[in-house]
Amino acid sequence: MIIPETPEHLDAVRQLTIEAFAASPFGHNGEADLIDAIREQCAHTLSLVAIEEDRIVGHILFSPAEIHTLDANGVGPTVSGPDVLGPNMLGMGLAPMSVHPSHQRRGIGAMLVKEGLRRLDELGNRFTIVAGHPEYYPRFGFRPAQEFSVSHGFQGMPQDVFFLRPGPSQDDEFSGGRAHYHSVFGPQHEGS
Ligand SMILES: CC(C)(COP(=O)(O)OP(=O)(O)OC[C@H]1O[C@@H](n2cnc3c(N)ncnc32)[C@H](O)[C@@H]1OP(=O)(O)O)[C@@H](O)C(=O)NCCC(=O)NCCS
Secondary structure (H helix, E strand, O other): OEEEOOHHHHHHHHHHHHHHHHOOOOOOOOHHHHHHHHHHHOOOOEEEEEEEOOEEEEEEEEEEEEEEEOOOOOOOOOOOOOOOOOOOEEEEEEEEEEEOHHHOOOOHHHHHHHHHHHHHHHOOOOEEEEEOOOOOHHHHOOEEHHHHOEEOOOOOOOHHHEEEEEOOOOHHHOOOEEEEEOHHHOOOOOOO
């Protein structure tokens, strides 16, 4: 069962996040604290939990993101921040998500992604971005962001793990830009 997170789920989500990332090849690198910071600092989030036999076994979080479009010379806008509209497009970023190690590879992650995207599509969300494994996200309609000439701004992270899924009927609108997750995710596009 996939349902929206409620305050009574917060402790279990924190524990789940720590355990899922600790068991992954990358280890736990503060994702549980990142989730708390996103909850505090982002005006709009979508947070869903997967429940099996009264236990939280999965969690997914979406938070506001922007694509700062580029002008004909490839130069971005001079202002940035969550309130900028103008040529910037508002959408959502998917991160983090986790499924408890005891419940992985049973499709729970897929159910969380699909239900999240379904709800965002219904709300008219214009795009969703995600950084992750190239074999996983395309099955949900994500395409390499490079196909849209959209780049992420995290130093040291390759562009080919960055994906974009346009909302329904939004395919034509992406013609280059810099994607920004909320600043809570850290510095992006520094020096560009
Ligand atoms: C990523 C995660 C949420 C997937 O949850 P899940 O319920 O196991 O996912 P599903 O059952 O829907 O799908 C499993 C598929 O994802 C693939 N997959 C998931 N993460 C992967 C990764 N890091 N590398 C390679 N493949 C991965 C598996 O190979 C599997 O593919 P298959 O179905 O073709 O065999 C879970 O593995 C997890 O919590 N990992 C630790 C935290 C993490 O890395 N989160 C993602 C980054 S925010």
